[in-house]
Amino acid sequence: MRRIAYVTPLYFGDDSCVGGGERYPQNLAKGVALSAPEKYSVDLITFGTRPSQRELAPGVALRVIVAAGVPRTPFEAVSWELPATLDEYDLVHVHQSATRCGEVAVAVAKQLRKPTVITDHGAHTSTLGLEYGLAELADAVVAYSDFGAALHHVKSTPIHVVKGGVDSDVFTPTNGVRVRDRFTYVGRLLPHKGIDRLIDALPADLPLTVCGRVYHEDYFRLLRSKAEGKLVEFVTDADDEAILALYRRAWANVLSSVHTDCYGNSFVAPELMGFTLLEAMACGTPAICARTAAMPEFVDHGETGFVYDDLASLTNILQLLASDSSLVERLGRQAREAVEARFDLRAAGRSMAKLYDDLIDSESGSAREAA
Amino acid sequence: MRILTISNLYPPDVVGGYEIACRQAVEALLERGHDVQVLTTPGRSPSPRVAHVDRALRLTDPFSQFVNRLSTLSTIRLMDSGSYRLDAFNVDRTFEALERFQPDVVYLWNLLGIGGLGLLAALKHRRVPWVWHLMDNVPSYLCRWNSLGPNRLIAEVARQLRGRYVACSRRVVDEIERDGIPLLPEVELIPNWAGGPPGSDRSSRASSGRLRIISAGRITPEKGVGVLIESARVLRDRGIESFEIDIFGRLLDHEYPALVHRYGLEGWVSFKGELPNAELVKRYADYDVFAFPTWEREPFGIAPLEAALHGCVPIISRLCGISEWLVDGVHCLKADRTPEAFADRFQTVIDRTVDLGPIAARAQRVVSREFRVEAVIPRIEAILERASRESRAGAGSTEEFHRLAIIAERLARIIVQEGCAA
Numbered sequence: 001m002r003r004i005a006y007v008t009p010l011y012f013g014d015d016s017c018v019g020g021g022e023r024y025p026q027n028l029a030k031g032v033a034l035s036a037p038e039k040y041s042v043d044l045i046t047f048g049t050r051p052s053q054r055e056l057a058p059g060v061a062l063r064v065i066v067a068a069g070v071p072r073t074p075f076e077a078v079s080w081e082l083p084a085t086l087d088e089y090d091l092v093h094v095h096q097s098a099t100r101c102g103e104v105a106v107a108v109a110k111q112l113r114k115p116t117v118i119t120d121h122g123a124h125t126s127t128l129g130l131e132y133g134l135a136e137l138a139d140a141v142v143a144y145s146d147f148g149a150a151l152h153h154v155k156s157t158p159i160h161v162v163k164g165g166v167d168s169d170v171f172t173p174t175n176g177v178r179v180r181d182r183f184t185y186v187g188r189l190l191p192h193k194g195i196d197r198l199i200d201a202l203p204a205d206l207p208l209t210v211c212g213r214v215y216h217e218d219y220f221r222l223l224r225s226k227a228e229g230k231l232v233e234f235v236t237d238a239d240d241e242a243i244l245a246l247y248r249r250a251w252a253n254v255l256s257s258v259h260t261d262c263y264g265n266s267f268v269a270p271e272l273m274g275f276t277l278l279e280a281m282a283c284g285t286p287a288i289c290a291r292t293a294a295m296p297e298f299v300d301h302g303e304t305g306f307v308y309d310d311l312a313s314l315t316n317i318l319q320l321l322a323s324d325s326s327l328v329e330r331l332g333r334q335a336r337e338a339v340e341a342r343f344d345l346r347a348a349g350r351s352m353a354k355l356y357d358d359l360i361d362s363e364s365g366s367a368r369e370a371a
Numbered sequence: 372m373r374i375l376t377i378s379n380l381y382p383p384d385v386v387g388g389y390e391i392a393c394r395q396a397v398e399a400l401l402e403r404g405h406d407v408q409v410l411t412t413p414g415r416s417p418s419p420r421v422a423h424v425d426r427a428l429r430l431t432d433p434f435s436q437f438v439n440r441l442s443t444l445s446t447i448r449l450m451d452s453g454s455y456r457l458d459a460f461n462v463d464r465t466f467e468a469l470e471r472f473q474p475d476v477v478y479l480w481n482l483l484g485i486g487g488l489g490l491l492a493a494l495k496h497r498r499v500p501w502v503w504h505l506m507d508n509v510p511s512y513l514c515r516w517n518s519l520g521p522n523r524l525i526a527e528v529a530r531q532l533r534g535r536y537v538a539c540s541r542r543v544v545d546e547i548e549r550d551g552i553p554l555l556p557e558v559e560l561i562p563n564w565a566g567g568p569p570g571s572d573r574s575s576r577a578s579s580g581r582l583r584i585i586s587a588g589r590i591t592p593e594k595g596v597g598v599l600i601e602s603a604r605v606l607r608d609r610g611i612e613s614f615e616i617d618i619f620g621r622l623l624d625h626e627y628p629a630l631v632h633r634y635g636l637e638g639w640v641s642f643k644g645e646l647p648n649a650e651l652v653k654r655y656a657d658y659d660v661f662a663f664p665t666w667e668r669e670p671f672g673i674a675p676l677e678a679a680l681h682g683c684v685p686i687i688s689r690l691c692g693i694s695e696w697l698v699d700g701v702h703c704l705k706a707d708r709t710p711e712a713f714a715d716r717f718q719t720v721i722d723r724t725v726d727l728g729p730i731a732a733r734a735q736r737v738v739s740r741e742f743r744v745e746a747v748i749p750r751i752e753a754i755l756e757r758a759s760r761e762s763r764a765g766a767g768s769t770e771e772f773h774r775l776a777i778i779a780e781r782l783a784r785i786i787v788q789e790g791c792a793a
Contacts (some may be wrong), residue, residue: 069793078786081523082522082526083530084526084530085532087530100782100785101779103782104782106778107775107778107779107782110771110775111492111496111779112766113496118509128778128782129778132774132777132778132781134778136774137774295631296393352630
């Protein structure tokens with residue numbers, strides 16, 4: 001049995017979550033374990049005030065080690081226990097590599113001579129690794145989009161693009177009669193998500209449910225102000241079941257993220273994938289996204305959803321889908337098929353397991369075992 | 372063998388016997404035909420250039436109490452980080468030396484002040500075999516961490532550190548292992564040694580009527596200078612006045628002369644200042660006993676050996692490193708580390724209960740035979756040779772570790788400064 005450590009400052013759960021970047025490692029872990037249940041187990045290593053361990057899925061465990069001191073943010077968590085912990089594993093995959101937590105984990109893993117993989121999920125709280133070539137220490141970089149891969153500036157470390165990772169066993173089309181009556185936005189309520197633009201583009205007679213936790217009060221006020229006179233509903237405390245139900249009843253799920261938000265702030269990588277697009281697609285719901293960052297890589301325009309360039313186009317797409325149920329069903333069906341074929345966690349898991357095999361079996365891995 | 376020796380300091384700049392012994396070992400290995408290079412720092416004073424000594428390392432001086440006292444907490448912690456744990460510059464210089472010299476084995480000495488843990492990690496990464504000569508509890512010092520709770524760094528070092536060690540006393544080994552660092556897989560006890568030629572035979576000594584006592588070394592509480600002064604007072608209070616105590620060494624704490632004055636011991640206790648080692652050892656022939664009331668955790672104590680080599684009988688603390696190697700009443704006299712116990716021992720000599728002559732002769736013989744660098748170097752050579760045969764399979768690249776060292780050093784600096792600001 002090969003043991004893989006996923007070091008992540010956050011994990012997807014009630015206690016710790018920021019966004020898709022946290023669900024992704026967990027899903028990837030599931031995918032790896034499912035792809036070779038006799039060969040791989042994956043532990044998500046994260047940080048807390050007391051140690052704990054519990055199973056998240058077959059072959060996947062969450063292991064909390066005690067953080068040193070009181071980190072100002074989870075991204076700065078480090079632990080004295082990390083070296084001994086990582087030494088138990090055959091390979092270390094560091095998620096959120098551009099954070100203090102990620103940088104220390106890479107340094108520790110390499111000091112232990114472990115095959116090391118890094119993935120940037122967009123939390124760029126430290127540039128130290130960028131300044132000193134942390135990625136060159138890794139044996140592989142895994143990006144989940146071509147866009148994300150292009151952001152890495154590495155000379156010698158190979159970059160692997162492993163797209164997707166959505167759990168199509170959890171996110172499924174409804175078994176019963178499907179009633180679609182709205183558009184949805186699912187995700188954090190943050191300016192770079194461009195939800196204000198979606199509301200601007202929304203025709204007054206079409207309903208939209210904006211679902212996600214509030215992380216920016218001013219922006220939330222702005223959204224509510226823009227929503228006045230429109231059929232916009234805000235849901236800020238939805239659980240997984242409620243989100244699933246929303247995806248299933250949507251004409252389409254929309255992600256309108258922007259490089260420059262309504263306050264003038266710029267974002268190099270507002271979406272490295274757009275995980276909620278894939279979740280909705282897995283539910284048989286078409287996806288609509290801005291031609292921003294990585295999102296267009298996951299939506300086949302006119303096949304699984306639409307990619308728009310301007311708000312007028314978005315308005316037209318929304319009107320089109322709300323009025324053409326057969327188009328919605330066709331796009332939704334094809335979206336589901338695309339997820340099953342390309343973006344499901346099993347597919348991603350198989351790709352990752354192949355990469356892990358290669359790294360562990362590689363010369364450095366073999367030499368390490370011999371030593 | 373090609374032997375790369377790494378030491379924080381190398382003569383002429385020394386803190387104590389550790390660095391002097393390093394040079395003696397290096398010179399003995401050179402004499403035995405080995406190719407030896409020394410990688411060290413420029414030290415704290417100018418040094419002449421010597422072909423086999425490369426002073427390319429950087430010293431983050433941990434020895435200046437004055438600087439430490441006046442520095443901010445953040446500065447001290449940053450200095451500790453570079454001094455004890457990791458100095459990426461020194462990692463780079465070490466790799467350069469390894470590449471250039473291609474040693475069969477690395478012979479480590481005192482690693483304080485040069486980021487010793489980082490150097491050990493670098494050698495581990497490159498799978499370069501090493502032997503660490505321990506004349507003090509350096510492994511624990513390197514793990515010194517100013518935080519509450521258990522020292523987690525020690526636990527991690529203990530988990531990862533594997534190598535061959537030479538230790539000068541069981542006391543040093545016990546202290547390091549008690550701190551949580553097992554010296555695995557191999558530690559060999561090899562005593563320190565006295566340098567220079569033996570003095571003349573003093574088994575039949577003329578009595579001057581006064582017991583001539585010498586003490587030499589750092590004039591600090593740890594070395595027992597206070598105990599010695601107090602023992603003089605005890606003797607004088609007993610009505611015994613036929614003795615004199617000369618204390619050699621740099622006087623940094625003027626509390627001691629004040630103490631002598633307060634007790635009215637000026638006629639018995641004198642501070643003679645610091646002498647170069649070569650001159651000091653010549654003076655031993657002028658004295659009957661060498662007083663060494665040092666603290667329990669004294670790793671060894673070279674000065675008593677040098678005194679013995681010149682027929683000056685050591686009177687030493689019962690619990691200290693050198694005490695493990697010499698037999699009470701045979702090669703030395705031992706005393707509990709109290710003024711009364713040392714005064715008792717002095718008195719037995721003064722009243723001739725103990726005859727110093729035979730002890731001096733035996734001590735001189737045993738030191739000449741067993742506590743000489745010529746005597747111990749074959750054993751050191753053997754352990755170096757065993758280490759040199761270790762497999763280097765699985766060595767990581769220099770470039771990788773260099774980058775790792777730079778990143779780890781920067782991360783450590785940030786974390787240290789944040790810790791101070793919190």
